[in-house]
Amino acid sequence: MNGRFGDSAFCPQWAGCRTFGGDADCADSAPKRHNYPMLYRQDITACLSTTIGDRGASETAFNDALAGAQDALAWLRAELDGGGLPAFDMCRQTADLAELSDLAEGFRKNCDTVAVLGTGGSSLGGQALCALSSDHAAPQMRFLDNIDPDSLDRVFDGTAPERLGLVVISKSGGTVETLAQALTIVPRLGPGADKRVVVITEPGDTPLRRFAADLKLTTCDHDPGIGGRYAALSLVGLLPALIAGIDGAAVRAGAAETLAQALSADRAADVPAAAGAAVSVALSQERNIGISVLMPYSDRLAKFAQWSLQIWAESLGKGGKGTTPVAALGAVDQHSQLQLYLDGPADKMFTIVAPAHAGTGATIDTDIAGELGLDYLAGRTVGDLMAAEQQATVDALSAKGRPTRVLAVDKVDAATLGALMMHYMLETVIAARLLNVDPFDQPAVEDGKARARAYMEAKT
Amino acid sequence: MNGRFGDSAFCPQWAGCRTFGGDADCADSAPKRHNYPMLYRQDITACLSTTIGDRGASETAFNDALAGAQDALAWLRAELDGGGLPAFDMCRQTADLAELSDLAEGFRKNCDTVAVLGTGGSSLGGQALCALSSDHAAPQMRFLDNIDPDSLDRVFDGTAPERLGLVVISKSGGTVETLAQALTIVPRLGPGADKRVVVITEPGDTPLRRFAADLKLTTCDHDPGIGGRYAALSLVGLLPALIAGIDGAAVRAGAAETLAQALSADRAADVPAAAGAAVSVALSQERNIGISVLMPYSDRLAKFAQWSLQIWAESLGKGGKGTTPVAALGAVDQHSQLQLYLDGPADKMFTIVAPAHAGTGATIDTDIAGELGLDYLAGRTVGDLMAAEQQATVDALSAKGRPTRVLAVDKVDAATLGALMMHYMLETVIAARLLNVDPFDQPAVEDGKARARAYMEAKT
Numbered sequence: 001m002n003g004r005f006g007d008s009a010f011c012p013q014w015a016g017c018r019t020f021g022g023d024a025d026c027a028d029s030a031p032k033r034h035n036y037p038m039l040y041r042q043d044i045t046a047c048l049s050t051t052i053g054d055r056g057a058s059e060t061a062f063n064d065a066l067a068g069a070q071d072a073l074a075w076l077r078a079e080l081d082g083g084g085l086p087a088f089d090m091c092r093q094t095a096d097l098a099e100l101s102d103l104a105e106g107f108r109k110n111c112d113t114v115a116v117l118g119t120g121g122s123s124l125g126g127q128a129l130c131a132l133s134s135d136h137a138a139p140q141m142r143f144l145d146n147i148d149p150d151s152l153d154r155v156f157d158g159t160a161p162e163r164l165g166l167v168v169i170s171k172s173g174g175t176v177e178t179l180a181q182a183l184t185i186v187p188r189l190g191p192g193a194d195k196r197v198v199v200i201t202e203p204g205d206t207p208l209r210r211f212a213a214d215l216k217l218t219t220c221d222h223d224p225g226i227g228g229r230y231a232a233l234s235l236v237g238l239l240p241a242l243i244a245g246i247d248g249a250a251v252r253a254g255a256a257e258t259l260a261q262a263l264s265a266d267r268a269a270d271v272p273a274a275a276g277a278a279v280s281v282a283l284s285q286e287r288n289i290g291i292s293v294l295m296p297y298s299d300r301l302a303k304f305a306q307w308s309l310q311i312w313a314e315s316l317g318k319g320g321k322g323t324t325p326v327a328a329l330g331a332v333d334q335h336s337q338l339q340l341y342l343d344g345p346a347d348k349m350f351t352i353v354a355p356a357h358a359g360t361g362a363t364i365d366t367d368i369a370g371e372l373g374l375d376y377l378a379g380r381t382v383g384d385l386m387a388a389e390q391q392a393t394v395d396a397l398s399a400k401g402r403p404t405r406v407l408a409v410d411k412v413d414a415a416t417l418g419a420l421m422m423h424y425m426l427e428t429v430i431a432a433r434l435l436n437v438d439p440f441d442q443p444a445v446e447d448g449k450a451r452a453r454a455y456m457e458a459k460t
Numbered sequence: 461m462n463g464r465f466g467d468s469a470f471c472p473q474w475a476g477c478r479t480f481g482g483d484a485d486c487a488d489s490a491p492k493r494h495n496y497p498m499l500y501r502q503d504i505t506a507c508l509s510t511t512i513g514d515r516g517a518s519e520t521a522f523n524d525a526l527a528g529a530q531d532a533l534a535w536l537r538a539e540l541d542g543g544g545l546p547a548f549d550m551c552r553q554t555a556d557l558a559e560l561s562d563l564a565e566g567f568r569k570n571c572d573t574v575a576v577l578g579t580g581g582s583s584l585g586g587q588a589l590c591a592l593s594s595d596h597a598a599p600q601m602r603f604l605d606n607i608d609p610d611s612l613d614r615v616f617d618g619t620a621p622e623r624l625g626l627v628v629i630s631k632s633g634g635t636v637e638t639l640a641q642a643l644t645i646v647p648r649l650g651p652g653a654d655k656r657v658v659v660i661t662e663p664g665d666t667p668l669r670r671f672a673a674d675l676k677l678t679t680c681d682h683d684p685g686i687g688g689r690y691a692a693l694s695l696v697g698l699l700p701a702l703i704a705g706i707d708g709a710a711v712r713a714g715a716a717e718t719l720a721q722a723l724s725a726d727r728a729a730d731v732p733a734a735a736g737a738a739v740s741v742a743l744s745q746e747r748n749i750g751i752s753v754l755m756p757y758s759d760r761l762a763k764f765a766q767w768s769l770q771i772w773a774e775s776l777g778k779g780g781k782g783t784t785p786v787a788a789l790g791a792v793d794q795h796s797q798l799q800l801y802l803d804g805p806a807d808k809m810f811t812i813v814a815p816a817h818a819g820t821g822a823t824i825d826t827d828i829a830g831e832l833g834l835d836y837l838a839g840r841t842v843g844d845l846m847a848a849e850q851q852a853t854v855d856a857l858s859a860k861g862r863p864t865r866v867l868a869v870d871k872v873d874a875a876t877l878g879a880l881m882m883h884y885m886l887e888t889v890i891a892a893r894l895l896n897v898d899p900f901d902q903p904a905v906e907d908g909k910a911r912a913r914a915y916m917e918a919k920t
Contacts, residue, residue: 119791119792119795120792120794120795120796121795124796134610134614136617145792145795146759146789146790146791146792147791147842147845147846147849148757148758148759148760148817148846149817149820149821149822149841149842149843149846150594150758150759150760150820150821150872151759151760152821152822152842153821153822154594157596175795176837176845177791177795177845177849179832179834179837180824180837180842180845181842183824183825183828183829183832183834183837184821184822184823184824184842185822187825187828207832207833207834210831210832210833211828211832214831228795229796290750290751290805290807291750291751291784297608298608298610299606299608299610299611300608300610300611309796309797310795310796310797313796313797313799313800313804314796314797314799314800316800316804317799317800317801317803317804317805318799318800318803318804319803320803320804320805320806321804321805322800322804322805323805324751324786324800324804324805324807324808326784326786329606330606331579331606331607331637332579332580332605332606334905334908335579335580335581335605335637335688335770335905336580336584336689336769336770336773336774337769337770337773337774338904338905338908339773339774339777339778339902339903339904339905340773340774340776340777340782340784341777342904342905342907342908343777343778343779343780343903343904344773344776344777344778344780344781344782344784345750345777345780345781345782345783345784346780347750347784348784357608357609360609360610361607361609361610361612361613361644362609362612362613362644362645363644364640364643364644365643365647368643368647368671369643371670371674372639372643372667372670372671373667373670374639374643374667376913376916376917377636377639377640377643377916380916381609382607382609382612382640382641382644383609384916385607385636385637385640385912385916386607386608386609388912388913388915388916389607389637389908389912391911391912391915392908392909392911392912392915393908395911396907396908396911399907400904412610442799443799443803444798444799444802444803444860445794445795445798445799445802447802447856447859447860448794448798448802448849448852448853448856449852451851451852451855451856452845452848452849452851452852453836453848455848455851455852456836456837456840456844456845456848457836
């Protein structure tokens with residue numbers, strides 16, 4: 001069962017342990033299996049029928065899925081050993097960080113605002129990472145991931161054009177939204193614009209490459225082997241992050257730690273992403289759970305949840321398969337979505353990202369609280385309240401038999417976010433193997449693109 | 461069928477007409493039925509089996525639900541005639557606007573930043589309305605709807621404490637998150653704080669009332685008859701909106717127009733909210749559609765979509781009933797969620813809010829586009845592209861047999877947003893009548909609140 005508020009409910013050494021019969025197993029043997037102190041701890045006990053009853057995954061269904069996850073891990077190891085999966089291997093690289101830091105330093109020196117032009121995977125990773133920033137010396141980061149004319153018209157609001165920098169990202173070099181943004185914004189940057197624009201795109205003769213060459217813009221290669229939605233740990237996510245003052249090396253190190261643990265573990269049950277993928281697939285197949293809610297109790301992880309929506313939806317949603325990811329935010333959505341979560345259709349599993357908030361933040365004055373009849377708040381911190389609420393949500397969902405997983409983190413920092421991103425990248429590709437879909441394509445969206453282009457051409 | 465890109469697919473006179481056999485009916489008789497030129501036009505043809513096949517609502521199921529919606533409209537009329545439903549009647553009020561404008565003017569004069577403390581319904585309506593603002597003379601609006609210690613610590617970032625204003629909103633006067641915010645932030649405002657704080661709460665001896673009285677803070681009454689999530693058109697949404705420079709009278713007038721049309725129409729089929737509720741309920745009951753995606757093609761409506769999540773989820777999600785609302789954003793989510801929407805499980809209906817973007821925004825230079833091999837962009841505006849993409853998404857979804865409704869709007873402005881808000885308020889309560897649930901309670905969330913309080917008390 002879940003631990004009490006204020007206690008650690010999780011085995012710090014062995015992230016995958018809290019499954020069937022996990023406790024004893026954990027205390028006994030986990031530390032022998034690997035030496036990676038995890039940056040997050042997963043508890044999936046409240047996703048299992050032994051804990052929450054008939055709405056949880058049965059031991060049979062879960063173990064069947066785990067066996068598939070074991071195969072997926074073997075595939076992952078083989079691919080990485082063979083030099084494949086550069087999106088995953090990327091977290092182990094450090095050679096590019098110096099050049100990226102130099103580019104970032106240029107933006108930090110020359111710009112008050114940096115707008116990142118790009119959409120989907122060209123934007124969400126950077127958004128997730130930059131959300132951690134509290135660097136007052138950093139330029140203001142704006143992610144223009146839409147072509148809403150109103151928003152584009154506002155890009156120069158509050159910033160002198162000569163202090164506006166751009167990072168233009170399109171893997172294919174042909175993303176029409178990003179091209180339209182670049183073609184309308186770059187010409188308005190004024191003198192010296194070539195010093196304040198960096199283009200990230202894959203090699204080849206593409207419209208964006210031609211545009212960059214014409215204007216002599218600094219251009220960096222997007223690895224053709226890295227799909228857009230898996231690009232967060234590459235320069236696509238890291239250049240914006242470095243501009244915002246995020247420790248890019250720590251992001252990669254956190255991700256690398258998670259990857260190393262996954263590759264080194266003997267059993268899928270010991271790998272959080274594998275156990276998470278298995279329980280998710282088991283719940284969808286056995287209990288018809290079609291919605292997966294990710295609810296971090298941290299404002300700074302709200303964009304991480306948005307990032308996770310793409311990687312999950314676009315990788316798995318094909319051929320009638322996949323589950324629908326939903327991003328929620330704790331404690332806010334207790335006042336918006338929790339009624340539905342607790343008492344609506346039993347079609348969801350929940351993942352609560354639970355930072356160690358207790359004891360942090362401002363303290364509520366004892367005298368004032370007493371005067372107002374709020375003794376239970378007296379002398380407590382707002383972090384205590386956040387911690388109580390996240391535990392209450394976990395317990396209320398579990399008590400209602402709603403499958404609920406907890407990812408507990410000590411800190412919301414660059415390394416932990418890197419670890420969580422790698423967790424979701426791994427969980428996604430493992431789930432794809434279990435569902436027998438290709439996690440790296442997105443064939444259905446081509447139809448919409450073709451239609452949009454036809455409508456544009458029809459009016460030319 | 462849906463109209464072509466660039467054409468109007470919708471009957472401007474009769475919003476509910478595009479259902480079974482709607483076209484002829486519309487041209488013939490609609491103008492006689494009412495004289496309200498609607499601020500939005502609904503097209504639900506692509507939710508019906510006659511258009512999209514087996515995944516659409518059948519004529520029988522839709523008409524059955526429409527009959528229920530007819531009863532719901534009668535109930536609504538009777539309630540309003542009897543002086544009930546103040547949340548709906550509110551849009552017809554103007555008497556409070558002068559006082560609210562005075563309060564707003566004080567904030568605009570005395571503050572560089574105004575933080576709105578409150579969560580759920582005390583925040584989302586204001587957020588949705590303020591998202592329209594492009595008033596550079598307005599204070600920066602910050603909505604603190606969470607108790608994340610990190611975010612609260614940052615409230616003073618970039619603003620002198622003596623230029624920070626607060627609007628503190630808790631209907632009950634006992635919302636623990638809002639109290640914790642107020643108790644930790646108000647004491648740090650410095651001299652003259654009582655001039656820069658307005659409290660909105662219902663009458664009665666509550667902790668927030670006592671707090672406000674102790675500090676002699678200006679306090680405005682929250683109507684006890686208006687549930688938090690239905691409060692957007694009251695001072696709860698309008699005071700923040702007025703501070704941000706939004707035309708509050710226009711918001712109410714737009715909502716009033718939508719309400720008047722609903723109350724005056726003879727047939728539920730003629731009322732967009734009634735037809736929308738009916739098709740939604742028919743799809744969930746007949747086709748097992750459990751997810752409702754609201755996807756505005758406008759950055760400024762993204763917060764409106766977030767607002768709609770609460771009213772739908774908390775009003776309908778009870779007793780195992782209700783559908784799960786999801787907020788998406790066009791065109792962004794074409795690069796994130798569209799793959800899942802088109803080719804994942806057929807468990808969703810879609811509502812596309814489609815502004816008239818064509819011809820708006822910056823123009824793409826013909827020479828540059830030509831040089832880059834992008835002839836189809838030459839001389840077009842970014843608004844043209846947005847318009848093409850929203851039409852492409854509607855058509856791609858419809859072609860895949862996914863139930864898709866369009867709410868077309870000419871402008872994204874205060875009146876239109878008021879109209880859309882009233883549409884969703886009406887659609888929600890009508891759907892609740894069809895599902896036989898109480899749209900105004902939220903019994904399940906009490907369990908979580910009690911648990912959180914118990915955890916806090918256990919540590920006292």
